[in-house]
Amino acid sequence: MSVSWAESYVGQLRALAGDRTLMFVGARAVLHDSAGRVLLIRRSDNGHWSMPAGAMELGESIADCAVREVREETGLRALRVTAFALYTGPDRTHTNMYGHTYQIFTTAFRVDEWDGDLLRVTDETTDAGWFHPDGFPAPLSASVPETLADLAVFQQTNRLLLK
Template identity: 30%
Template sequence: MTQYVKDMRKLIGTKPLLLCGASVIIFDTQDRVLMLHRSDNDTWCFPGGAMDLGEKAEETAKREVYEETGLIINDLELFGVFSGEELHYIYPHGDEVYIVDVVYKARQYKGHVEIDNESKAFGFFDLSNLPQKISPPVIPIINTLLKQTNEIK
């Protein structure tokens, strides 16, 4: 959680907060996607997180990937911007957010995955065999990814 979010939570408690962030769909050489098993809600997601004040979305994406996985990403390609009711979420501890997620794709990375304490596990998954328990704000992103993948075939 960024310092900005912590400061805002002191002011508004668990009330809805508009939260801007970025995430990255990382593909390996076998076209599998990297997903993280979240510690807070026991679901799977792509690496990503909240934007710091004054930070560019691309910087957020690269920083969050590095913090959560230890990977260095350089080849970001904009996948889409996701927002609205589908990205409304209430965390298990009660914080309510409306997320604006700038999502990128990446196919080149350096390093080996080493997860931080935000995740319990990680895996590279075929799009046809994704984990069952997906974090609710990630579902629209996955649906769009699957739709685009099927249109290309």
């Protein structure tokens, strides 16, 4: 069940903190189909193509966050996930289009098993689809190539990446 921005943990915290930089804990999910294509969603807030991702809510684990975001943004059910990278640190501090600044702590997950039918439009997306890495749509979120490169390293080394 999707909650509004104002009802979300980050939305409530932002209302209390005003313009202060906040820590933002979130998850990103990489899904591949049987043809090796990557699932990308077009975000309704900024129009960029990205992987399903979002903020963790109180009372859930980071893995549960990844599973929930996949469901909310694609209609698919992530059945099994593996964490492969942690993105943290001051270089991950960003100001969004609303003027809100966050130091982002993101855990990237590979979705190892999923089912369901892809919804191309949801409350949070204006489109979704499966794309070959050499044919990604634009504008593409900068997190997509970095995350895919890090997944490739993880799959070769079987070591969690810390960035």
